[in-house]
Amino acid sequence: MNQRIIKIIFLYLIIFLIAFNIFGQKIKIEPAFWWVNMNNPKLQLLVYARNISTYEVSIRNKNIELVKINKVENPNYLFLDLIITKKASAGVFNIDFTNKANKKITYKYELKKRQKPANEHVGFNSSDVIYLVMPDRFSNGNIKNDSPEGMMEKADRENPDGRHGGDLQGIINHLDYISNLGVTAIWLNPFQENNRPQYSYHGYATTNFYKTDPRFGTNKDYKHFVNECHNKNLKVIIDIVLNHCDTNNWLIKDLPSPDWIHQFPEFTRTNYRIPAILDPHGSEYDRNLMLNGWFDQIMADLNHKNPFLATYLIQNTIWWIEYAGIDGIRLDTQPYSDKDFVAGWAKQIFNEYPNFNIVGEAWLQKIALTAYWQKNANNTDGYNSNIPSVTDFPLCFAIASALNEHEGWAEGMNRLYYILAQDFLYAHPENNLIFVDNHDLTRFYQSIGGNLDKFKMGLAFLLTTRGIPMIYYGTELAMGGSESEGHGYIRKDFPGGWPNDKNNAFVAEGRSNEQNETFNYLQNILNWRKNAAVISTGKLMQFLPENNIYVYFRYNQNKTVMVVLNNNDSEQTIKTERYNEAIKGNTTGFDIIMKKQIDHISEFSIAPKSAMIIELSE
Ligand code: CA
Secondary structure: OOHHHHHHHHHHHHHHHHHOOOOOOOOEEEOOEEEOOOOOOEEEEEEEOOOHHHOEEEOOOOOEEEEEEEEOOOOOEEEEEEEEOOOOOOEEEEEEEEOOOOOEEEEEEEEEOOOOOHHHOOOOOOOOOEEEEOHHHOOOOOHHHOOOOOOOOOEOOOOOOOEOOOOHHHHHHOHHHHHHHOOOEEEEOOOEEOOOOOOOOOOOOOOEEEEEOOOOOOHHHHHHHHHHHHHOOOEEEEEEOOOEEEOOOHHHHOOOOHHHEOOOOOOOEOOOOOHHHHOOOOOHHHHHHHHHOEOEOOEEEEOOOOHHHHHHHHHHHHHHHHHHOOOEEEEOOHHHOOHHHHHHHHHHHHHHOOOOEEEEOOOOOOHHHHHOOOOOOOOOOOOOOOOOEEEOHHHHHHHHHHHHOOOOOOOOOHHHHHHHHOHHHOOOHHHOEEEOOOOOOOOHHHHOOOOHHHHHHHHHHHOOOOOEEEEEOOHHHOOOOOHHHOHHHOOOOOOOOOOOOOOOOOOHHHOOHHHHHHHHHHHHHHHHHHOOHHHHOOEEEEOOOEOOEEEEEEEOOOOEEEEEEEOOOOOEEEEOHHHHHHHOOOOEEEEOOOOEEEOOOOEEEEOOOEEEEEEEEO
């Protein structure tokens, strides 16, 4: 070979290398950093760079073992299996990537020191009341981040489905308001990046699993938010979406392998029929569509049978918990994900954080279909989700119906009785997440026809029956809004959350009389409930409703609370002989709603369409 040919080959090689930017390229690794002394020493790094699979990989650190280098169909990815031994110390270690021309790229990977002991991620339980906030719709604490560069959708407060500019700083600014209301935990709808041209504010179409949406703030801001919540004694629950992600997600745009997602010859929607998974008579056709069909055209359905994807998602969840110091998780669309994957995901989380808690969204009308998804359910197929808490949609729907209906054998107040009588189907009904509405449902105030009396009765029931209550932001202001009008109408801006808002409902003077009435009503019960162990851990005894009146008791060794719901339009006399089994030796009581003493518990009156929460005493 003469020198000229060698020169030409060399020239072409240079052009090739420049064209494909191999020397100058940046290697992306996720998770971007990890921690020493995790319970599980294994870590799988996703490495992304053009043709990275052609590189040799080496780690020269005696405390970090590179166990396996995994290649997938797409040469732009490598998955590195590491063991972070107990001897590894916090700091940086080098990962060397060397190509065939012996060119070496070194990536400095950081292992951080853990922030706090794992058991200090305290979980949540029925002593808590959770406040659900949609970050885009609560308060705009930083108008400079409303329409940042690089984000496709710009702020437009006039559009009910648009971005309104709410952010983490806005929520931080009003933590005293939230804490003062009397709730003990905050769940935010997802805050991770959702970068798409429209309808991106809700957060359920992730484009970057490791990044806070810049319209809400930065990852540091999220961590700061969690710290600020903890300073106010508020727990933080993260909303995790495992079933799907946005088609604009960088991993979807350059799939690691075709089986990373469920693919069909043309767009195929899920049938949204969760029973298809549990039905002993079900068809594979229905089951396949339910599980593998896409939730929406823009939401790619992730294939959790792919082990690299499964590990990616599990590590991503643990990363957020460890990074930000979170206390619990609300898992989106639980039954839509591969159920064995979900069980394994939960198991690994509890392996790291034994005191943690997770509530899974299982949106079903029927109790048996809901109970299946809770940890330790008595399922004939032996399935155990490892998810301790489930969303109690059957109870949610029953509350509005009970208040709206005339009394019937199983209607009106009897509806609540019948729902709770089926608690034997749940492994742990006291762990159910209970609510009167949420970000996907018609607001409760609307469901009960804007009737303030019924509204209060429903909330008194919610805060005294079994379970972990959740209150959707704005409920304390009796916000209305029907789901049938569009989701924008059930996710309206909190009044006073934006500069120059006409009314500021964060302060009493800015609220209408009706708003103050509901705010004060809730605040009173919530603050009482905080210290009422009889509600959070006491037993429940209910009596068959009679004459449109529902009576139940919460009791423990030290205390008994009697709750009376009168759904009649007239005042009623309550003769309590029938309830002696629960009343026992108690003769008097104190109604914590009206703050009124009841001298003779044997017979007392209750106002039309109202609730009484009576602490009994001898
Ligand atoms: Ca903003």
